[in-house]
Every structure is written in C-alpha cells, then in structure tokens.
Amino acid sequence: MDTATFLPILLGLAWLLPLASFALIVLVGPRMGRAGVMASYVATGAILGSLVASVVALGIWVFSSPAEASGPRGEHGAVASAPHEATAGGHAGEAKEHAGDHASAAEHQAQAGPPRHYTGDWYTLGRFGALAITVSYYIDALTIGMFAMVTAIATCIHFYSIGYMHDELDEVVDHEVTLSDGRHLHRPGRFHRFFQYMSLFSFSMLGLVVAGNVAMVFVFWELVGICSYFLIGFYIERKSATNAANKAFIVNRIGDFGMIVGMMALWASLGTFAFGDVDGRQGIFSQVRSAENGYRLEAPAGMVRASAAELAAEVVRDHPRNPAAAESEILARVVSWREQGHGYWLLVVAGIGIFCGCVGKSAQFPLHVWLPDAMEGPTPVSALVHSATMVAAGVYLVGRFYPVFAPEVLLVIAVIGAITLLLAASIAITAVDIKRVLAYSTVSQLGYMMLALGLGGWAAGLFHLITHAFFKSLLFLCSGSVIHACHTNDITRMGGLRKIMPWTAYTMLVGCLAIIGAPLFSGFFSKDAIIAQALSFWNLNPTPGGVLFAVAAGGAAVTAFYMFRLWFMTFTGEPRDRHVHEHAHESPPIMYVPLVVLAVFAVAVGWPWLGVVSLLEQARPAGELGQGLLLPGLVYPDEHASHAADVHLLATLVASATALGGFLLAVLFYGVRLLDPAEARQQFRPLYNLLWNKWHFDELYQVLFVRPVHLAAGAVAAFDKGVIDGLIHGSARWTRRLADFDDLIDRYLVDQSVNVFAAWTWSLGNSLRSVQTGRLRQYVMLIVIGTVALTVLINFASAR
Amino acid sequence: MNLLAEPVGVSHFMVVGAIMFVSGVVCMAAKRNALGVLMGIELVLNGANVNFVAMSSDFLYREGGLSLGLDGQLIALFVIVLAAAEAAVALAITLNFYNNHATVDVDRADELKG
Numbered sequence: 001m002d003t004a005t006f007l008p009i010l011l012g013l014a015w016l017l018p019l020a021s022f023a024l025i026v027l028v029g030p031r032m033g034r035a036g037v038m039a040s041y042v043a044t045g046a047i048l049g050s051l052v053a054s055v056v057a058l059g060i061w062v063f064s065s066p067a068e069a070s071g072p073r074g075e076h077g078a079v080a081s082a083p084h085e086a087t088a089g090g091h092a093g094e095a096k097e098h099a100g101d102h103a104s105a106a107e108h109q110a111q112a113g114p115p116r117h118y119t120g121d122w123y124t125l126g127r128f129g130a131l132a133i134t135v136s137y138y139i140d141a142l143t144i145g146m147f148a149m150v151t152a153i154a155t156c157i158h159f160y161s162i163g164y165m166h167d168e169l170d171e172v173v174d175h176e177v178t179l180s181d182g183r184h185l186h187r188p189g190r191f192h193r194f195f196q197y198m199s200l201f202s203f204s205m206l207g208l209v210v211a212g213n214v215a216m217v218f219v220f221w222e223l224v225g226i227c228s229y230f231l232i233g234f235y236i237e238r239k240s241a242t243n244a245a246n247k248a249f250i251v252n253r254i255g256d257f258g259m260i261v262g263m264m265a266l267w268a269s270l271g272t273f274a275f276g277d278v279d280g281r282q283g284i285f286s287q288v289r290s291a292e293n294g295y296r297l298e299a300p301a302g303m304v305r306a307s308a309a310e311l312a313a314e315v316v317r318d319h320p321r322n323p324a325a326a327e328s329e330i331l332a333r334v335v336s337w338r339e340q341g342h343g344y345w346l347l348v349v350a351g352i353g354i355f356c357g358c359v360g361k362s363a364q365f366p367l368h369v370w371l372p373d374a375m376e377g378p379t380p381v382s383a384l385v386h387s388a389t390m391v392a393a394g395v396y397l398v399g400r401f402y403p404v405f406a407p408e409v410l411l412v413i414a415v416i417g418a419i420t421l422l423l424a425a426s427i428a429i430t431a432v433d434i435k436r437v438l439a440y441s442t443v444s445q446l447g448y449m450m451l452a453l454g455l456g457g458w459a460a461g462l463f464h465l466i467t468h469a470f471f472k473s474l475l476f477l478c479s480g481s482v483i484h485a486c487h488t489n490d491i492t493r494m495g496g497l498r499k500i501m502p503w504t505a506y507t508m509l510v511g512c513l514a515i516i517g518a519p520l521f522s523g524f525f526s527k528d529a530i531i532a533q534a535l536s537f538w539n540l541n542p543t544p545g546g547v548l549f550a551v552a553a554g555g556a557a558v559t560a561f562y563m564f565r566l567w568f569m570t571f572t573g574e575p576r577d578r579h580v581h582e583h584a585h586e587s588p589p590i591m592y593v594p595l596v597v598l599a600v601f602a603v604a605v606g607w608p609w610l611g612v613v614s615l616l617e618q619a620r621p622a623g624e625l626g627q628g629l630l631l632p633g634l635v636y637p638d639e640h641a642s643h644a645a646d647v648h649l650l651a652t653l654v655a656s657a658t659a660l661g662g663f664l665l666a667v668l669f670y671g672v673r674l675l676d677p678a679e680a681r682q683q684f685r686p687l688y689n690l691l692w693n694k695w696h697f698d699e700l701y702q703v704l705f706v707r708p709v710h711l712a713a714g715a716v717a718a719f720d721k722g723v724i725d726g727l728i729h730g731s732a733r734w735t736r737r738l739a740d741f742d743d744l745i746d747r748y749l750v751d752q753s754v755n756v757f758a759a760w761t762w763s764l765g766n767s768l769r770s771v772q773t774g775r776l777r778q779y780v781m782l783i784v785i786g787t788v789a790l791t792v793l794i795n796f797a798s799a800r
Numbered sequence: 801m802n803l804l805a806e807p808v809g810v811s812h813f814m815v816v817g818a819i820m821f822v823s824g825v826v827c828m829a830a831k832r833n834a835l836g837v838l839m840g841i842e843l844v845l846n847g848a849n850v851n852f853v854a855m856s857s858d859f860l861y862r863e864g865g866l867s868l869g870l871d872g873q874l875i876a877l878f879v880i881v882l883a884a885a886e887a888a889v890a891l892a893i894t895l896n897f898y899n900n901h902a903t904v905d906v907d908r909a910d911e912l913k914g
Contacts, residue, residue, distance in 0.1 A: 774913030
C-alpha cells in the first residue's frame with residue numbers, strides 16, 4: 001500500500017475513533033461501571049488510538065521518500081505537472097537540511113512549487129450544480145504535525161482528567177451554587193458526560209484539521225464551538241458558567257459571520273470550496289496561485305469577472321447573437337481588467353472574512369473577551385481549549401489559508417495580532433486568578449502567532465502554535481493541580497506550595513521557562529523565529545515594521561514578568577492563607593505523570609534537531625508573498641531571510657534581553673522582594689485600575705452592544721406585550737362580547753319560543769284529560785253517537 | 801216499497817243485520833257486565849257479517865244487479881277469525897280483571913282515565 005492511500009486511512013481512523021467513543025458514551029455512558037467510570041477509559045482509549053495512528057502517519061510521512069510520494073500524486077488528483085514534481089522533491093530534501101543550515105535561504109527563494117500534499121474525497125454528501133459538498137481531506141505536513149500535536153496533548157489531558165474529575169463519580173456538592181433555602185446544591189456526578197464531550201471535542205478538532213474544503217472546515221469549526229460551549233458550561237448550575245458559555249458562543253458567532261462572508265466571496269467567484277485540486281477540478285489554492293503564473297498571488301479569473309460584472313455585461317451586449325464570441329472576448333479581456341485592479345478587492349474581502357472567523361476562534365482583539373471567561377469550565381477543558389483545540393483552530397486556519405491572503409490582509413492580521421499581544425499581556429500583569437493569568441497569557445501568545453503569520457513568518461507562527469500548545473497545556477494542567485489541592489483560584493491566597501507539591505511546582509517552572517523563551521526551552525526557538533521575522537520585516541518596511549517589532553520584543557518582557565509573578569506568588573515565600581496551605585496536597589500520579597510527559601515535550605519539541613520546523617517547512621505554501629497592490633509600499637520578506645546570521649543573532653539577543661529584563665523585574669518584586677508590589681500599585685494607580693478592569697472592554701461592550709441589545713429587546717418585548725398582545729386580547733374580548741350576545745339570543749329568543757310551545761302543549765293535554773274518563777261504556781256511546789252523526793252528515797251532504 | 805210484500809231478498813237480510821248491529825251496540829253501551837259487553841261485540845260483528853254474506857249472494861240478487869261475489873264471503877270469514885282472536889284476548893283481560901278486582905263490572909275499570 002502506498003502513502004497516498006495509506007495516510008488518508010490512518011488519519012481518518014485517528015479522526016473517527018473519538019467519534020466512536022462519543023457515540024458509545026452517549027448511548028451507554030451512565031451504565032458504564034459505577035457512575036460511568038468506564039466512560040473515561042473508553043474516551044482515553046479512543047484518543048490513545050488516535051495518537052498511535054497519528055504517530056504512525058507521522059512516521060510514514062517522514063520516512064517515505066518524496067520521490068515515491070510524487071508517483072501516486074497524479075492518480076490521486078493532486079497537482080502533478082511534471083516540473084513541480086522535480087522541484088517538490090528537491091524542496092523536501094532541502095527542507096531537511098535546512099534545520100541545520102540557514103544559509104540555504106537563497107536557494108529556497110529560487111525554488112517554487114506546491115508543497116507535497118494529498119487530496120481526495122472520502123464521501124460526497126451532495127452535488128448542487130457546480131457546488132459539491134464533500135467530506136474530503138487535504139493532507140500535508142501541517143496536517144500531519146497538527147494531528148500528532150493535538151492527539152498527544154489530548155491524550156495527556158484525558159489521563160489527567162481521570163484524576164481531576166474523580167469528584168464527579170459521587171454526588172457533588174457545588175459550593176458555588178446556593179439554593180433559595182440557603183443550602184448548597186447537591187447533584188449527581190456527571191463523570192461520563194465530561195468524557196463524552198471531550199471525545200466530541202477531539203473529533204471536531206481533528207476533523208477541522210484534516211478537512212479538505214472550506215465547507216467542511218466550517219462544519220467542524222462550529223462543532224468545536226458547540227463543544228467548547230458544552231464544556232465551559234459544564235457546571236450549568238453556576239450562573240457565571242452559563243454566562244461564560246453563552247459569551248464564548250455568541251462572540252464566536254460574530255467572527256463566524258465574517259467567515260461566512262469570506263466563504264461566500266470565495267464560492268461565488270471561484271465555484272469551489274476545496275483547498276487542493278480533486279479529480280482534475282481546480283481548488284482554491286491553485287486558482288489563486290496558478291502554476292502558469294509562477295505561484296504569484298493574483299486575483300483569479302472568476303474574481304476578476306465577478307468584480308468587473310458590468311464590463312462583462314457590456315461585452316455580452318456587444319455580441320448580441322453570439323454568446324461564444326462574447327465568452328472568448330471576456331476571457332481575452334480578463335488580463336487587462338485584472339491589471340486595472342478588478343477582483344483584487346474581492347480577494348482582500350475573502351481573506352479578511354476568513355480571518356474574521358479566526359479572530360473569533362483564536363480570541364484576537366476585539367473578540368478576545370470570551371477566552372478569559374471560559375475559565376469557568378473544568379481546568380482540563382481550559383487546557384484543551386487553550387492549547388490544542390479551539391484557539392489553535394483559528395491560527396491553524398490562517399496558516400492553511402495562507403496562499404489566499406493578500407499582503408494587505410496579512411498586514412491586518414499582523415496589526416490585530418500585535419494589539420492582542422500587548423493588550424492581553426498587560427491585563428495578565430494584574431490578574432490574581434491563576435487561570436485568568438494563564439488565559440490572558442494564551443491570548444497574548446495567540447497574538448504572537450498572528451503577528452508572526454501576518455509578518456510573513458508562516459513557519460514561525462505555526463511553530464509557535466505547536467510549542468505553545470505543549471507548554472500552555474502543561475501550565476494549565478499544573479494550575480489545575482494547584483486548584484485541585486487548594487480549592488481556590490486566587491493566587492493571593494497561595495504561596496509556599498513548592499515544598500508540598502514539588503512535582504507540580506517544578507513542571508510548572510519548566511512551563512514558565514518555556515513560555516518566556518529561556519534558552520534551550522521550546523519557546524526560545526519559536527519566539528526567536530517570530531522576533532527575527534519581525535526584524536526582517538522592519539528592515540523592508542520601516543514605518544509599520546518598527547512598531548510591530550517593538551511590540552513583539554516588548555511582549556516578551558511582559559510575558560516573562562507575569563509568568564514569574566504567577567510562579568513566585570504561588571509556589572514560593574510564606575503561605576498567605578494558613579487554611580489553604582494546611583489542606584494542600586500533591587496530586588495523585590494519574591495527574592502528575594501527564595505533567596511530566598508534557599514538561600518533557602515543552603522542553604524538547606522546539607529543538608531544531610528534532611525537526612518540527614523542517615516538517616512544517618515541507619508544507620510551506622508555494623510562491624512569494626510579494627508586494628501589496630493597494631498599499632504598494634508594503635513588501636514582504638521571504639521568511640528564510642530572517643534566518644540569515646546577522647538578523648537572527650540580533651533577534652536572539654533582543655528576545656533574550658527583554659525576557660531577562662521581565663524575569664529580573666519579577667524576581668525583584670516577588671522573588672527576593674526588594675520592591676513592594678503594593679507600593680508600585682499605589683504609584684501607578686490609574687494604570688493599575690485600567691489593567692485591573694481589563695482595559696474596560698467588558699464595560700465598553702456592555703455599553704456598546706449588550707445594553708443596546710437589551711434595550712432593543714426590551715422595546716420589542718414591550719411592543720409584543722403592548723401592541724400584539726393588546727390586539728389579541730382585544731380580539732378575544734370582542735369574541736367574548738359576541739358570544740355573550742349570542743347567549744342572550746339563545747336564552748331569550750330560542751329557548752323562550754320552545755318553552756312557550758311546550759307550555760301550550762302541556763295545557764292542551766291538561767284540558768283534554770277530562771275527556772278520557774276511563775269508562776268503557778261512555779266510550780262506546782261516544783263511538784255510536786259519532787258514527788250516527790257522521791252518517792247523518794254524509795247523508796245530508798250527499799243529498800244536496 | 802213494502803218489505804213484507806216482497807219476496808226475501810238482500811233488503812230483508814240487511815234489516816236483520818241492522819237489527820243485530822243496533823242490538824249489539826246497545827248491549828255494549830248498556831251492559832255493565834264485561835261478558836255482556838263481549839256478547840254485544842259479537843252481535844255487532846255478526847250483524848256486519850250477515851250484510852256481507854247477503855251482498856255476496858248471486859241467489860238473492862234477483863233484480864239483476866251485481867253481487868260482491870266471493871269477496872264478501874271472504875271478508876265475512878276474516879271477520880269470524882278476527883272475532884275469535886278478539887274474544888280470546890278479551891276473555892283473558894276479563895279473567896285478569898276479575899282476579900284483581902273480584903268483579904267484571906266495566907264501570908269499575910276506570911283506571912285508564914286521563
């Protein structure tokens with residue numbers, strides 16, 4: 001069996017196993033052992049199976065030679081024109097050397113061609129004219145890498161959850177819910193339901209990654225959203241949890257609106273949803289960057305025609321009786337129309353639309369507000385949402401759609417990323433909820449990824465996505481362990497926990513070092529790549545580049561400061577709350593063993609000799625980013641230029657220096673306590689208040705959106721109650737009046753006449769009573785008299 | 801026309817029938833004994849029968865008029881059967897009445913009054 005047939009089967013298996021587990025738990029979950037305890041084994045087994053399949057797929061990918069891979073491509077519907085095969089082969093080989101040798105950048109720039117990938121349809125749901133809705137796959141090195149990352153982290157989190165969620169096996173007393181009679185809520189445990197949603201979540205994320213067309217991506221995109229909704233609102237009895245779940249869902253809908261606009265722009269002009277070419281039909285990527293054009297981005301013919309619809313209609317009018325001639329005339333003119341700029345706007349709209357979806361999913365400014373609130377869910381869910389699934393989906397989609405993004409769209413992405421980065425990092429400085437600090441740190445790191453992608457650092461952004469996934473899930477699981485021990489989220493009540501929970505403390509230290517980019521930890525390599533890319537962007541674009549570079553470098557310092565503030569406050573110094581300290585305990589092995597595994601990954605996954613970057617390089621989209629058409633001054637550097645020794649060395653120095661600065665500041669404040677945080681708070685009171693209130697974004701949205709929506713809803717409700725209900729009540733009242741009138745007629749007219757008739761009959765019968773005497777002889781007499789009388793009468797009558 | 805001077809014909813029979821009928825009616829109206837009333841009924845019926853039979857006889861129609869023929873005799877037979885049935889029912893009623901009231905006086909049978 002060759003790679004092209006084997007990989008889809010393997011990844012399909014990895015994708016569908018969690019679905020099977022979900023279905024099984026839905027059907028028989030509560031009856032699986034005591035309180036559904038077996039559900040956790042089913043879900044964990046399924047995700048473990050997915051992990052094995054993904055790792056096997058990764059192995060096959062790495063060890064199958066590119067020459068062999070290019071063979072079956074043609075049969076399989078992927079791009080297979082002869083010159084690309086040669087270059088693709090050379091490319092992959094080069095990429096492998098690349099990790100050790102940055103000097104090959106120049107050669108890279110010269111090479112072109114789509115990356116090695118496999119596309120195809122698993123199942124066609126339906127065809128409606130040109131529109132084909134299919135369950136399809138698009139497998140390249142990015143897909144393979146994401147599968148391995150997602151399944152590895154999900155597996156660790158599943159194991160951890162078995163320990164973390166064990167409270168749910170018995171009846172749960174929810175201390176955060178007070179009933180009307182003043183007691184706390186007692187409810188049955190929901191152990192199996194948690195794992196049911198975890199399985200669905202994993203399935204959705206894997207489906208999103210393997211999807212081969214935008215429609216399928218959108219379906220799984222929404223599935224991921226609904227899963228996060230279920231899991232954030234897992235403690236549905238808590239008002240805050242349901243609010244947070246609603247917030248996450250509604251804010252994501254806003255982003256998805258933009259995504260639907262982008263999808264419509266793409267489909268209406270290109271007539272396809274597919275990424276790659278399937279069965280000879282051109283996908284989005286090869287239409288936007290065609291091989292004839294040297295993989296340069298240009299508005300495809302479909303978009304040009306859609307944009308120049310009036311001109312095309314004119315051409316058709318000029319050839320009234322000859323549609324074929326009109327068609328060829330239009331095709332001939334498309335080139336000149338494109339040069340006039342037709343269609344480019346449509347390309348920008350499509351790109352920004354798709355990015356809008358990513359803004360919602362990846363919690364970028366201005367839709368970042370949902371992510372910190374999502375902390376209401378159980379901690380393993382936060383870990384999964386913040387690392388491997390939900391938020392990773394947005395960054396992944398930007399990476400996947402990279403060929404479609406015009407330089408202007410990339411600038412938007414970079415700016416949004418930079419704003420998010422600074423905003424979230426600054427809020428994290430003052431937060432005291434251990435999970436909220438991490439949540440804002442996630443938002444900030446996602447900002448880093450978007451910034452990197454927006455600056456042309458495709459591999460840097462996605463590399464940071466993968467390293468971040470490992471250390472952020474580690475950090476979250478550590479915080480979960482702390483919460484599990486202390487039963488509080490407030491770091492001002494912790495302190496000195498290092499001696500009690502050594503496993504948690506030191507794995508979390510590893511996570512902190514990784515996230516601030518300490519040398520030889522994974523974050524070091526990925527953050528370096530981002531800052532180097534920002535530097536090389538600055539070299540070409542002085543005005544926006546300088547600001548963006550400053551943000552990237554400054555963000556590193558802030559990150560270091562708040563992460564170590566968190567660590568010092570939690571694990572070192574004197575315990576601030578005796579009660580919490582006395583009850584704290586180290587978590588069971590089922591919880592800290594995943595921590596150790598993730599800690600190892602958090603250190604090692606970034607090492608260049610492990611080859612994550614070279615794996616990603618194999619999926620790098622073909623073609624240069626080029627220059628903007630609307631902003632002609634915008635020039636994108638090739639990412640390999642940032643690996644040049646002078647740029648990279650400077651970037652490393654800057655990143656390390658800023659991170660060290662932030663770290664030292666945290667040590668001064670919270671480690672050796674030379675400076676007093678309370679004093680600093682006093683000095684910068686307005687700034688502190690601003691950060692403490694999260695830049696007033698919640699209040700702003702409250703005033704801008706929530707309040708007006710409530711007002712509008714109130715007005716509509718008043719209209720409903722006053723006017724519509726009034727109308728209905730009025731008509732009911734009239735009907736009643738009519739019925740009352742009808743009742744009067746019935747009672748006095750109809751009933752009365754019937755009664756009168758009955759009374760007459762009665763009195764007639766009464767008066768006739770006396771005739772019936774009962775005397776037989778009288779009767780006979782009467783008969784006789786009657787007969788005689790009749791005879792006489794007849795005789796008289798006939799005589800006349 | 802003097803009946804006594806005529807040879808016996810339909811008119812004579814009709815006179816007999818009329819006498820029987822009137823006697824029966826008077827008997828029904830005057831007798832208080834239920835059995836007497838029943839006898840009166842028999843007389844009324846048989847008076848009518850005499851008329852029918854006489855009118856169906858070709859022998860008696862000497863003036864050359866048309867008789868009822870067998871139809872009249874058939875009706876007479878019907879009346880006889882009817883009278884027999886009626887007598888049986890009436891006697892049963894009378895017997896029951898006697899059982900209940902120890903008398904057959906029809907004036908005492910006024911329970912059917914309105």
